[in-house]
Amino acid sequence: MKDRVKKMPVEHGKMDYKMGYIVQLVMTFITTIFIIVSFFKREFFTFLELLLGIDMFVLAFNNYKYYKRDFFTFVYIAAGCAMILVSILKWCGVL
Numbered sequence: 001m002k003d004r005v006k007k008m009p010v011e012h013g014k015m016d017y018k019m020g021y022i023v024q025l026v027m028t029f030i031t032t033i034f035i036i037v038s039f040f041k042r043e044f045f046t047f048l049e050l051l052l053g054i055d056m057f058v059l060a061f062n063n064y065k066y067y068k069r070d071f072f073t074f075v076y077i078a079a080g081c082a083m084i085l086v087s088i089l090k091w092c093g094v095l
Contacts, residue, residue, distance in 0.1 A: 020062045027055045049087035056080030 034048040060076035063069050089095045 020058075020065060024055075024058045024062055027051070027058050031055050046087050046090045049083050049090070053080045053083035053087060056083060 031048065031051045034044055034051055038044040038048045056076045057080045060073045060080065063076060064073040086095065
């Protein structure tokens with residue numbers, strides 16, 4: 001009789017699972033605030049691009065870790081690098 005009873009699996013990494021989504025939610029909220037502010041103050045648009053680039057890295061992490069879609073992970077990383085590079089070049093006055 002005891003052989004037929006299966007033990008419940010132990011959930012490992014549940015906090016890590018929630019932490020990725022919490023960071024993504026906070027970054028998206030901050031980015032949304034900067035979108036609204038950049039409509040009124042044009043100087044914040046460079047910071048908005050930087051935050052969007054960082055948000056893309058968080059999306060890439062969650063996409064790789066939890067959704068297991070490898071192709072979109074590379075797309076998010078490439079888009080994040082491009083956005084951060086453009087924002088740094090704009091901040092330095094090159095663009």
